[in-house]
Amino acid sequence: MATTITMPQLGETVTEGTVAQWLKKPGDAIEKYENFVEVSTDKVNAEVPSPVSGILREIICKEGETVATGAPIAVIDEVGAATAATSSPPGSAPPAAAHVPANGSANGSAPHNANGSGDGAEFAESLRGMSPAVRRLAREHRVELATVRGTGANGRVTANDVLAAAERTLAGATVNAASTATHEPAHAAPAPQPPGTSTYGKPIPGTVVPLSQARKLIAKRMTESLATAPHAWTMVEVDVTKLMRWRTQEKDRFLADRGYALTLLPFFVHAVVQSLKSQPLLNARFTDDGILIHREINIGVAIGLDTNLIVPVIRAADALSIGGIAVAAGKLIAKARAGTLGADELGGGTFTVNNTGANGSILSKPIINGGQAGIVTMEAVVKRPVVVEDAIAIRQMMNVCLSLDHRVLDGTVANAFLGELKKRLEAMRPGGDL
Amino acid sequence: MAIASPPTVMNNVEAVRQTLYEALKDDDRTLILGEDVGARGNVFLITKGFLEEFGAERIIDTPLAEASIVGVAIGMAMEGLRPIAEIQFADFIYPAFNQIVGEAAKTRYRSNGDYTCPLVIRTPYGGGVRGALSHSVSIEALFYHVPGLKIVAPSFPADIKGLLNAAIDDPDPVLFLEHKKTYRLVKGEVPAGRYTIPIGSADIKHPGDALTVVSYGLYVHQAIEAAQRLAGEGLSVEVIDLRSIRPMDGTTILASVRKTRKLLIVHEDNKFGGIGAEIAAMVAEEAFFDLDAPIRRLCGPDVPAMGYAATLEDEFMVSTDEMAEAMRELVRF
Numbered sequence: 001m002a003t004t005i006t007m008p009q010l011g012e013t014v015t016e017g018t019v020a021q022w023l024k025k026p027g028d029a030i031e032k033y034e035n036f037v038e039v040s041t042d043k044v045n046a047e048v049p050s051p052v053s054g055i056l057r058e059i060i061c062k063e064g065e066t067v068a069t070g071a072p073i074a075v076i077d078e079v080g081a082a083t084a085a086t087s088s089p090p091g092s093a094p095p096a097a098a099h100v101p102a103n104g105s106a107n108g109s110a111p112h113n114a115n116g117s118g119d120g121a122e123f124a125e126s127l128r129g130m131s132p133a134v135r136r137l138a139r140e141h142r143v144e145l146a147t148v149r150g151t152g153a154n155g156r157v158t159a160n161d162v163l164a165a166a167e168r169t170l171a172g173a174t175v176n177a178a179s180t181a182t183h184e185p186a187h188a189a190p191a192p193q194p195p196g197t198s199t200y201g202k203p204i205p206g207t208v209v210p211l212s213q214a215r216k217l218i219a220k221r222m223t224e225s226l227a228t229a230p231h232a233w234t235m236v237e238v239d240v241t242k243l244m245r246w247r248t249q250e251k252d253r254f255l256a257d258r259g260y261a262l263t264l265l266p267f268f269v270h271a272v273v274q275s276l277k278s279q280p281l282l283n284a285r286f287t288d289d290g291i292l293i294h295r296e297i298n299i300g301v302a303i304g305l306d307t308n309l310i311v312p313v314i315r316a317a318d319a320l321s322i323g324g325i326a327v328a329a330g331k332l333i334a335k336a337r338a339g340t341l342g343a344d345e346l347g348g349g350t351f352t353v354n355n356t357g358a359n360g361s362i363l364s365k366p367i368i369n370g371g372q373a374g375i376v377t378m379e380a381v382v383k384r385p386v387v388v389e390d391a392i393a394i395r396q397m398m399n400v401c402l403s404l405d406h407r408v409l410d411g412t413v414a415n416a417f418l419g420e421l422k423k424r425l426e427a428m429r430p431g432g433d434l
Numbered sequence: 435m436a437i438a439s440p441p442t443v444m445n446n447v448e449a450v451r452q453t454l455y456e457a458l459k460d461d462d463r464t465l466i467l468g469e470d471v472g473a474r475g476n477v478f479l480i481t482k483g484f485l486e487e488f489g490a491e492r493i494i495d496t497p498l499a500e501a502s503i504v505g506v507a508i509g510m511a512m513e514g515l516r517p518i519a520e521i522q523f524a525d526f527i528y529p530a531f532n533q534i535v536g537e538a539a540k541t542r543y544r545s546n547g548d549y550t551c552p553l554v555i556r557t558p559y560g561g562g563v564r565g566a567l568s569h570s571v572s573i574e575a576l577f578y579h580v581p582g583l584k585i586v587a588p589s590f591p592a593d594i595k596g597l598l599n600a601a602i603d604d605p606d607p608v609l610f611l612e613h614k615k616t617y618r619l620v621k622g623e624v625p626a627g628r629y630t631i632p633i634g635s636a637d638i639k640h641p642g643d644a645l646t647v648v649s650y651g652l653y654v655h656q657a658i659e660a661a662q663r664l665a666g667e668g669l670s671v672e673v674i675d676l677r678s679i680r681p682m683d684g685t686t687i688l689a690s691v692r693k694t695r696k697l698l699i700v701h702e703d704n705k706f707g708g709i710g711a712e713i714a715a716m717v718a719e720e721a722f723f724d725l726d727a728p729i730r731r732l733c734g735p736d737v738p739a740m741g742y743a744a745t746l747e748d749e750f751m752v753s754t755d756e757m758a759e760a761m762r763e764l765v766r767f
Binding site for chain 1: 695727
C-alpha cells in the first residue's frame, strides 16, 4: 500500500516549505520515525521523520523546490500496512490507506470506524496545528514554537516539547553572553497575542514588549560583562582571496563526502585556535587570584536565532582539523535551529567567534562572553581595490575585530594574536590541508 | 438462606444481595418490589430467600407492568416508606419513563419541598452477554438529561455496597444501574459493616500521568486491563471510574485532565448524545487551555440495538485491544 507524504507545516504561520535535502533516495528502506528528508522554511530547518515504515518509491518534490504545506512530496510503499489507518501523515492518506481495517472483524479487534474515533484520515487531520496547551505553554514560557522540534505523532509539537524547550532556553541563555548591539535579531514569528500587545516580532510603539527568559538573561550577562571587564577594541584587515578560492574548490566535494556545508567559519575557527595556542593569554579568564590560563580550547560560535542569540560550543577545537570543525559546527548549527541543543553543548566555552559578516556587517564591536578574555568577529568578505606590491589589485577582504578584557592583556598581546590570525588566514590557499 | 457472616471477597451479585439484605434487616421501612423478585428470587438470584425471611408485604412480586412498579413505589416513598423497585432488565424501563421523569424526579420541586421521593430503582443493563435486542441496552443517556434524578453505575463490589446504601439513604430518587456482565465476572473485597460512598464521587482506579481515561461499568475493568498493558510498555495512563453518572464528579475529571492534558472517554452506550458528550463538553469549557490533544470517545455505534449474532455483538462492544490502541495513540500523540 502506498502512502503519499506531504510537505509538513513547520510552525503555525508557515504556509510553504522547501526540500533542502533528501536523506533517502528512491528504493531505500525507511523505518517509521526515521528522518528521511530535510525541509527548510523561512523560520526553521528540520529533518522530517517518516510516519510509516516502507520503501521510498518516488520523490515528487526535488531538492530546492518550494511547495505549499500539504502538497505531496514523496510516495512510500508501506511495509506492515496494518498500522496505516492511524499513522498516516496529516492530510496525506489516500482513502485506501485511511480506511483499510487492521484485520478481520471476526475476532472483534477491527477498528471501530462507526463508534470509535472517526476514521483514520480524520484523526490524522487533527494532527495539524498546535494544541491549546501547546499555545498556552509557549505563551507563558515565551517559547518560539517554530524552533521547537516535535516528538509527538508525525512530529507534532507536544506540551512536553514546549516545556523542554523552555528549560533549554533557560540553560542556553545563561551562556548567551556574546552579542553585538548591531546584530540583534530583527524578526520573530508573531505569537498569538491579544490585539494591541507588543511582541518581539511585532513591536508596537507606545507599548511594552514582555521580556522572554532568554532576553532577561542576555540583558543581565551583557550588563555584567561590560561592567566588570574593561573592553578594549582593535581590528585588522585580512586578504582572504586565496582562502575563498580554496573553499570554492572544495565545498561541493566536502558536502558530498561529509554531509555538511564547508563555510568560511571552520577555516576561521581553525586559524583562531592555532593563534590561541601561540597566545594563551587570549584563552584565559581573569580572577582575583590571578589569570587562569585554560588547558582546553573550547570555541563558542554565536548563532543568531529569530528571538535571541545562542552560543553553542565546539569542544577541544584544537584537536580538530578544518574539516572536523566544519562537521562539529554543522551539527551544532542544525541543533540550534531545531531547538535541540543540550546544556552540555552550551557551556564551557573559553573563547568566542562571532560570524557577524553573515549579516553583512563590515565592522562591529562585540561584548565579551562573560568570563572570557576576548571575542573575535569575522566580518563580511568584500571585494576592494587594495595595493599589492605597488599595484592596485581587486582583492577579497575581510575585517576581523577583537574585543579584549584589558585586565587580562594589553594591546601588544592582542595585536600579536590578531597578526598571527591574519597571517594564518592569508596563508590558506588551494591545496592546503583540510 | 440467611447471610450471617458476609465474605470479604465477593462478586457483584453478592454485593447487591448482601447490601439489600442488610437494608431489609436494619430498616423496616425498606421493601423490594418488581417482577420475579419474590418466589423466583430475581432472575440473577439476588433476592433468593428474601420472600421467606421478610414476607410478601416487603418482597412484592408485581405484574409485568413497569409503569405500575415505579408509580406504586413513588406513592410508597412519598408516604414514608423506603421502596427499592426493580426493573428486571433496563430494556423494559421505557413504560416507566413518565413515572420516573415526569413524577419521581419532580416531586420535591413540584411540592416546594413538602414531599420528597426517597426511591431507589435498580436495574441490570449493558451487553456483551449475548442478550440481543431486549437484554443488552444501556439507558443512562435517556435519563441523565433530567434534573432531580440521580444516576449511579458502580461496577466494583465495594463501590456497589457503599453506593447502594447511599442510594437507599438518599431523600430523592436514584436510578441504580448494575452492569449484568460484571455480576459474576467481577470479584473484590468488601469491607464489613454498613458504610456509604457519596453519590457524585468518581474514583481513580489506575493512576497515571500521560492520559486520562474516563469510563464506568464493564468498560472500567477493560480500561484498567488496557492501562496495565500500557504500563508494561512504559506508557502511563490514569483510569477514572465515574461510579456516579449524575451528579458527575467534574472536580476529579478536570484535575486529572489538567495533569495529563489528554482525555479518552470510553462507554458502551451510543456515542451520539452519550455521557461522553457531556464530559467532553465540560472539559472543553473548563480546561480548554490544558488540552494537548483532541478529546476522543470510544463508544457504542449509532445502531438501533445490539445484535444477537456474535459478530454483531463484537462489533458493538469496544474490545480491550481497541482501548489499548486508542490509549497508545493518544499518549504518543
